[in-house]
Amino acid sequence: MRSNRTVNVDAAVAPLDAHMVRNYGRADEVFVDGCGAELRTAEGDVYLDFLGGIGVSALGHGHPELAAALADQAGRTLHVSNLFRHPYTVEVATRLARLTGLEAVLFTNSGAEANEAALKLARKHQRDAGRPERTGFIALEGGFHGRTMGALSVTSGASYRAPFEPMVPGTTFLPSGDLEAMAAALERDRPAAVILEPIQGEGGVVELSTGYLRGVRDLCDATGTVLIHDEVQSGCGRTGTFLAADAAGIKPDVVTLAKPLAAGLPMGAIVVRAELADVLKPGDHGSTFAGGPLVLRAALVFLTLLEEDGLMERAAELGARLRTGLEAFAADFPNVGAVRGRGLMLGLHVPEGAKELQQRLYRDHHLITNCTAGDVIRMLPPYVVTETQIDDALGRIRSALEGPVIDAP
Numbered sequence: 001m002r003s004n005r006t007v008n009v010d011a012a013v014a015p016l017d018a019h020m021v022r023n024y025g026r027a028d029e030v031f032v033d034g035c036g037a038e039l040r041t042a043e044g045d046v047y048l049d050f051l052g053g054i055g056v057s058a059l060g061h062g063h064p065e066l067a068a069a070l071a072d073q074a075g076r077t078l079h080v081s082n083l084f085r086h087p088y089t090v091e092v093a094t095r096l097a098r099l100t101g102l103e104a105v106l107f108t109n110s111g112a113e114a115n116e117a118a119l120k121l122a123r124k125h126q127r128d129a130g131r132p133e134r135t136g137f138i139a140l141e142g143g144f145h146g147r148t149m150g151a152l153s154v155t156s157g158a159s160y161r162a163p164f165e166p167m168v169p170g171t172t173f174l175p176s177g178d179l180e181a182m183a184a185a186l187e188r189d190r191p192a193a194v195i196l197e198p199i200q201g202e203g204g205v206v207e208l209s210t211g212y213l214r215g216v217r218d219l220c221d222a223t224g225t226v227l228i229h230d231e232v233q234s235g236c237g238r239t240g241t242f243l244a245a246d247a248a249g250i251k252p253d254v255v256t257l258a259k260p261l262a263a264g265l266p267m268g269a270i271v272v273r274a275e276l277a278d279v280l281k282p283g284d285h286g287s288t289f290a291g292g293p294l295v296l297r298a299a300l301v302f303l304t305l306l307e308e309d310g311l312m313e314r315a316a317e318l319g320a321r322l323r324t325g326l327e328a329f330a331a332d333f334p335n336v337g338a339v340r341g342r343g344l345m346l347g348l349h350v351p352e353g354a355k356e357l358q359q360r361l362y363r364d365h366h367l368i369t370n371c372t373a374g375d376v377i378r379m380l381p382p383y384v385v386t387e388t389q390i391d392d393a394l395g396r397i398r399s400a401l402e403g404p405v406i407d408a409p
């Protein structure tokens with residue numbers, strides 16, 4: 001790893017919290033450097049990063065090809081605005097259209113913004129189709145779509161929404177997996193769109209069944225409802241196919257992407273089918289920063305490596321190795337439940353003490369994961385994680401499970 005001589009660690013630690021809005025509960029460590037799936041603190045402690053910046057750092061840390069491309073781009077142009085062209089727009093959009101099997105791309109700066117754009121596009125589509133009354137949305141219990149007002153309005157957890165009410169009106173939440181409830185709600189509410197995650201991430205790494213995804217697709221077709229798949233967390237090859245819904249052979253009308261798309265830089269996108277490509281006209285929607293040359297250069301590096309270096313196949317293989325290892329714990333530890341998810345998007349169900357286990361993994365075993373939905377240890381490692389690191393992580397989890405029970409601070 002590189003030296004950290006340019007980082008003033010004391011300045012980084014002491015005054016930060018005094019002048020920060022207190023919306024994050026951060027760990028005390030200051031990470032200054034990284035290499036692949038490893039992160040290093042100012043003191044030189046090395047952590048194994050199995051959270052990858054919450055599913056973002058697909059190429060891990062300190063990736064030389066990405067670093068070189070970004071350094072080169074920084075010396076050319078960082079920003080030109082969407083009033084002008086730059087060399088990477090067409091190439092990234094073409095790749096995303098091919099990889100998703102859809103048609104046209106709109107770039108955003110985040111996952112929440114991608115969902116905002118998708119929701120707006122769905123309403124505009126219904127209006128253009130002569131159905132202006134169709135403004136509502138159907139979303140699923142356990143779903144998470146982001147923190148901006150529109151995305152939050154279709155996010156199911158009441159605790160996320162309650163302090164910020166009133167929400168954008170018109171969202172109906174349905175239990176996931178219940179096709180009859182979906183059919184009845186579509187008939188009754190005639191919404192603009194259904195939005196769902198094929199694998200619910202924040203909701204505890206919960207896979208929706210192929211039958212359910214197909215059923216929702218059919219019902220949306222039958223009722224003229226726009227089907228939005230939020231693959232912000234499950235997309236971009238993490239599960240072994242470019243979209244998680246590819247495994248079920250389902251195409252949505254709109255898919256939203258973000259997290260790993262620019263391998264660490266803030267970037268999102270929506271990709272829509274051909275019939276929706278002309279819904280948003282000049283002036284309808286936009287963003288000052290979105291789709292700039294620096295992030296698209298990063299996305300191009302990521303998508304090229306994904307396709308040409310077999311990173312997607314790697315995600316499937318390494319994910320299978322991690323899953324097999326995690327599944328073995330259930331036989332030895334009564335408190336360990338099922339393993340959920342696919343590829344390198346995995347959750348270990350720990351009905352009691354999941355938060356304590358996650359904190360112990362971090363503090364005592366230097367393995368970074370997170371606890372989601374209260375009882376699931378979630379892992380979203382970089383796609384460049386090695387077999388040895390998978391085995392190492394499994395060893396650390398076993399040691400943590402064997403250790404004495406500790407109280408969460």
Ligand code: PLP
Nearest residue numbers: 110111112144145146201232233
């Ligand atoms: N959608 C899903 C499925 C997510 O997991 C997230 C973030 O965790 C979001 C949307 C929001 O993305 P962002 O934090 O980039 O706004």
